[in-house]
Amino acid sequence: MISLAHNALYHWYAQNGRHTLPWRITTDPYSIYVSEIMLQQTQVKTVLEKFYFPFLERFPTLNDLAHADVDDVLKMWEGLGYYTRARNLHAAARQCNGILPTNANDLIKLPGIGQSTAHAISAFAYRESLPILDANVKRILHRYFAVKERNENKLWEYAYKLFDPSTPFDYNQAMMDVGATICTPKKPLCACCPFERWCQGKSSPLEYPMAKTKTQKPIRLRTIIVYQRENSYALTQRRTRFLSGLWGFYESEELADESLKYLGEVTQHYSHFTLQANVYLNKESILPEGFEWFDLDEIKKLSLSRADHKVIAQIVGDQKTYHH
DNA sequence: AAAACGTGGTC
DNA sequence: TGACCAAGTTT
16 A cells, blocks of 8 residues: 555655755745756766855855856856756846746756756645656655666656655655665665565566666877966857866877877766877967867866866966976 | 757766 | 766757
8 A cells, every 4th residue: 555655655764764954944935946957967966066056056046047157057056967957047037137037837948957857846845736757756656666678757656656746855865865775776775665565576676677788988198288378377258068168188099199208198087988188289280170278277267177177286286397 | 849959977 | 996876958
């Protein structure tokens, strides 16, 4: 009986829930919105310790965000990844005219808000009676209903089947807590799970969901050239889909001129490929097309990818070597 | 509709 | 240490 499972869930949640998460305590819809975007494909720890509070301090309201420069938004997002989220958040703030929609049906029209995020914001900020379907809930549903197949649409059906429409806030929060702390991917703690009596997958939880077919990530070999003039370096703002809006050094598929000084290798693992780049220093050349000069202090004000920060580290390291 | 999209945590 | 994974959405 599902209502018994709900009772077990709420009892567990009262004792073991993560009740101090700031976006769970606040009643400000905008803060909840920001948290939901930051938390997409991102662990709670990262958002909590590095990004949530600084972002809200810099952009306290939806209106502040709407009137901000998108480059400043990207700077606050630097290091968080999936930068389209930041640009969509900013674009959405402008579309809203300072007023966040108060239901999922309208929230989902905003860029960067899909069904699960729309339901999450609406359930948490406005108590709208809708289930969410994040990675935590998905894993619980796969196991609870013994479903091996990864099928988004079917999973939504199960999400509604297990949902408790009477208390959407607590239900959704509790589900995420169970998924994050009990029904974990590798070593689920079934003995402590509130759903243990009803879970159809408890005898072999690791079979649910079916393991992904692992295709190995391709390696992209690249050459990065740091153009230097006195204390300044050449950077360009990327307009490609990848890392769009972020600043970076000159990068190409060509081998570097052998006369250039070799600084070292930079490796960066991305979601769908691994970047392996050889980094060179060029002090003789003019500024490449589309690039601008920045000294190290000015670079600090720009938003750079992790890989380009590794290049900076090599430049600084090279300078220290040179001066000794 | 499969692939693109970042980074760090974890074991 | 490398592979998997994380409060998913967009194209």
